[in-house]
Amino acid sequence: MDIRITQFSDSKSIDAKIIKSAGLALPTFGGWRFNFEKHARNAAFQTYVLVTEETPYAIEGCLIFRLKDEMEPYMAYIEIAPHNKGENRRFDRVAGCLIAFASRLSFIHGKDHFKGWLAFDVLEEREEDEVKLMTVYCQKYGALKWSGTTMVISPEAGEKLIFKFLEQ
Amino acid sequence: MKKESDEILVEDIWNEQKKAGLKEFILSESAKQSEERRLRNELLAIQYRMQDYIESENPTNMLRLMDFVKMYLHTLNVTQKKLAELFEMKDSNLHKYLVGERKLNADLVLKLSSFSHVDPEYWFRVEVKNELIEINKEKAKAKDYQKYDYRNLLAAS
Numbered sequence: 001m002d003i004r005i006t007q008f009s010d011s012k013s014i015d016a017k018i019i020k021s022a023g024l025a026l027p028t029f030g031g032w033r034f035n036f037e038k039h040a041r042n043a044a045f046q047t048y049v050l051v052t053e054e055t056p057y058a059i060e061g062c063l064i065f066r067l068k069d070e071m072e073p074y075m076a077y078i079e080i081a082p083h084n085k086g087e088n089r090r091f092d093r094v095a096g097c098l099i100a101f102a103s104r105l106s107f108i109h110g111k112d113h114f115k116g117w118l119a120f121d122v123l124e125e126r127e128e129d130e131v132k133l134m135t136v137y138c139q140k141y142g143a144l145k146w147s148g149t150t151m152v153i154s155p156e157a158g159e160k161l162i163f164k165f166l167e168q
Numbered sequence: 169m170k171k172e173s174d175e176i177l178v179e180d181i182w183n184e185q186k187k188a189g190l191k192e193f194i195l196s197e198s199a200k201q202s203e204e205r206r207l208r209n210e211l212l213a214i215q216y217r218m219q220d221y222i223e224s225e226n227p228t229n230m231l232r233l234m235d236f237v238k239m240y241l242h243t244l245n246v247t248q249k250k251l252a253e254l255f256e257m258k259d260s261n262l263h264k265y266l267v268g269e270r271k272l273n274a275d276l277v278l279k280l281s282s283f284s285h286v287d288p289e290y291w292f293r294v295e296v297k298n299e300l301i302e303i304n305k306e307k308a309k310a311k312d313y314q315k316y317d318y319r320n321l322l323a324a325s
Contacts (some may be wrong), residue, residue, distance in 0.1 A: 001223065035175055072191065107213040108220070113198040116209040119190055121181055145195050149181065154197065155209045 001101065003166055004083060005052070005060070006092040014052055016060070018101050021047040027062060031082035036062045036163055043102065048101065060084055061094040065105050073106030075099070075120035093165060099141055100165035103158030116155030123149055210243045215286050222293045230301055233280075233294055234266040240284055255279045268298065 005016045020149030026037040026047070040047040050061040061084065064077040073123060080094045106118040124130040134151060137143040153161070198206070219233050247302060248266075252259040255276070264270045272295050281288035281291065306313075 001220075033175070068187070072194070104216055107209060108216050110213075113195050115206075115213060117194045118197065119194070123181065144197075146190060147186075149188070150190060152190075152194060152197070155201070155205065155212075159208075159212065 001166065003050075004168075005050070005094055005097060008089050008092050014054070016050060016052045016097075017160055018048050018063075018097065021049045021062070021164050024049060024051075024057065024059065027059060027079075027081075031118055032062075032079055034062075034077050034079055034134045034147050036077065036079075045076060046105070048098070052091075062090055063098045063102055065102050065109075067109050071111035072114045073102075073118050075102045076104070077119055078120070086167065096141070096161070096165045099153070100158075100161035103153055104162050104166065106153075106158060107155070108110055116140050118153040118158060119146075120151055120153075121149045122151060184290065206245070211285065212244065214239045215284070215290075218286065218290055218294065222290065222297050227297075227301070230298055231294070232266065232268055233272070234263075234268075236294065237266055237280070248287070251283070254283070257312065268295070271295070 001018045003016050003018060004013050006012070007014050021036075021040055026040055027037070028035050028037045036047065039045055044066055046065045048063045048065070049059045050063075050095055051057070051059060059081060062077070063075070063079040066074045066076045068074050078095070078098055081090075082099075083090050084092075084094050102120075103116070103118050106114075107116045110116060120143075122130055122134050124133060130149065134143075134145060134149075138145065141153065141161060143151040143153045144157075146152055170286060177190055235247070240288070241251060248262065249259045252262040252313070255262060257276075262276075265272060265276055270290060277288045277291045280286075280291045284291075
């Protein structure tokens with residue numbers, strides 16, 4: 001899917017796309033938190049990467065989506081590349097685009113009452129980081145806190161994210 | 169440096185009780201939604217599938233206009249006959265357009281767009297996508313078409 005992200009240094013809009021990960025060398029740590037290469041081998045997982053048009057082999061962010069019990073959408077893993085974190089990051093909007101894409105998948109694959117509802121867990125090594133991140137998910141992406149570390153994005157919030165990050 | 173053993177796995181944080189609790193939470197939140205909102209969720213899913221079909225490079229199955237119209241009819245629980253009435257057309261006539269026996273025209277595209285709340289361009293692009301798939305299949309027979317080369321005309325004259 002064609003999308004646009006923003007170059008942090010000059011706010012320039014950059015052509016990018018979210019594609020299935022097949023054929024690409026996925027992150028196996030080296031600054032990343034998750035071993036995407038390993039998880040992508042799980043047949044129950046759908047793995048996607050965000051790349052720019054200009055550098056289609058450089059992964060800017062990764063997403064693993066799963067349909068639990070063949071009906072409940074779940075964002076199993078999401079991470080942006082280490083060079084897109086912090087004050088000197090290369091690109092903005094990478095996380096937003098991937099979360100919006102996962103919401104879109106929850107509309108397409110979710111069944112019955114689960115259509116459009118995206119669940120996920122926020123897990124950090126330190127509890128204060130976890131709380132901080134959950135606040136970001138609430139404020140920036142409209143997620144609801146369910147219990148402990150689990151959050152849910154509703155179809156209304158998901159639709160807004162899809163419009164903001166994938167259709168504008 | 170991050171090690172394999174440090175990684176948090178999805179399986180580590182899920183158990184049956186948590187799974188059941190989340191299911192209950194989503195069901196109760198979903199129950200609070202209006203009928204209109206629930207219908208919108210279904211309709212958006214079809215729209216996104218249509219967009220993905222148009223953008224797919226090598227679709228495994230060809231989806232005709234009829235397939236997408238059927239998805240809408242199923243979701244809205246109405247028949248094709250009712251749709252034809254709404255469109256002020258004969259059912260048999262509408263059917264011919266939807267299965268590709270007749271080429272789409274602007275009038276029908278605008279009706280489909282108004283009916284589905286999907287950009288008219290998408291309906292056209294489904295038809296164009298399918299034509300491109302057919303052309304790509306025919307490319308395998310490129311040799312059979314070499315006789316239509318303009319140079320054959322020049323050579324004959």
